Amino acid sequence: MHIKKYVYFCHMFSLAEENYLKTIYHLEQESKGGVSTNAIADKMDTKPSSVTDMVQRLAEKGVISYKKYKGATLTSKGRKTAAGVIRKHRLWEVFLVDKLKFHWDEVHEIAEQLEHIHSEELINRLDKYLGNPDFDPHGDPIPDKNGNVKKTEKKLLSELSKKQKGVCVGVKETSSEFLQYLDKRNITIGTKLSVLGKEFFDGSMIIQVGRDQFFISKKTAENLYIQTT
Amino acid sequence: MHIKKYVYFCHMFSLAEENYLKTIYHLEQESKGGVSTNAIADKMDTKPSSVTDMVQRLAEKGVISYKKYKGATLTSKGRKTAAGVIRKHRLWEVFLVDKLKFHWDEVHEIAEQLEHIHSEELINRLDKYLGNPDFDPHGDPIPDKNGNVKKTEKKLLSELSKKQKGVCVGVKETSSEFLQYLDKRNITIGTKLSVLGKEFFDGSMIIQVGRDQFFISKKTAENLYIQTT
């Protein structure tokens, strides 16, 4: 429990605050309405009580709106801050893959640290140096300087039905286990694939990639973003 | 005052700890013998009492040796850790200047943040990407993976006497005021210069740079490293 003693006006956010904002940003997109305390705690691997505490302080700072028991929502100021952190994360990922030749399954944790480096000038120069990329190595869009993301109409592979074709444009899950699994099957951003069959009872699929055909579980299909063609 | 309750064995150092180690490393080189509490406090802009506290905890962790009232000295483990931080700092500075085209007076603060990113793989790849540089943009040597620095026989400009010549190989002071001052006089790493005259009573000098001749204060001369030729 924290007792508020002084009001302060600093526009810099701590590492912990930035992580909370980022998490709330992501959770907001998945589920409409306020983001619940437990959902945040789950995603951040902390306890709900810690979340309540922080969320109340963030509300005081004006970056989220929050009513007790009703969950949290980002204000426009909060959303912009969160998008800024995500922008940095994704730009650094591009740097790590394009320039330092890291593999796409190795960059997440390092980018988690780099996203908290504070320097507007740095990120602008990095952006330019990388050729103003629109997507990170996992196909996620990079927010612009104002925090805007152009949304693309992508679907989960699991939403496609038999005979539909498309291009892999991103992954939802970014764990190295999953990414390495995709590598073994030669699936990466830009890979063309088509659905040969879909099983109703377990959601599994048979897909074609190049001249290979193989089985894909529901879980896999729910973590691959496709742009249908 | 901190009470020690549990012994722990983690080999990761916090941001604050890394900064203390780095500071002690630098202070050790300037003055022989243990580094005093006040010296650390001065350099880090903290209070001596905070230093005592931290220094005692660092001693428990085995990275410095410390006797009450006698100052602190890095152990080999501590020195290696400190050199690792400095290695990262300087490699990032090279990146910022060489790749992102920052000016040498703009990189210090950003590198202060980047030096705390934890990833061995990252720094090895960065090193390679930059062409395994030996010196940072200010002429300071970059420690190798094991924390060893090859020492060069450089002198301060203030140590030279009339008619001696040399090449600027580094700066001691790295404030942007000083670096911008040097820029105005076209002095940078690699600049050849010669001492035309030296005034005894105030340590000022007349030097030649290219076809320009100008006056230089004692303070300036004490912050420029020269390799005599």
Added chain:
DNA sequence: TATAATTTTTAGTCTTGTCTAAAAAACAAT
């Protein structure tokens, strides 16, 4: 609608890293 289960919040504690004020040690000077 009353009760049970779940979610969320409060209260209190802990750790790291900081601070101030005061005590103690070390150094300087008569």
Added chain:
DNA sequence: ATTGTTTTTTAGACAAGACTAAAAATTATA
């Protein structure tokens, strides 16, 4: 050798961010 000054250390407090245990609010269930 005693006194004074400086340096260093101790003691106690505070803030951020986390935790546990318990209380309160909400939601689900019968």
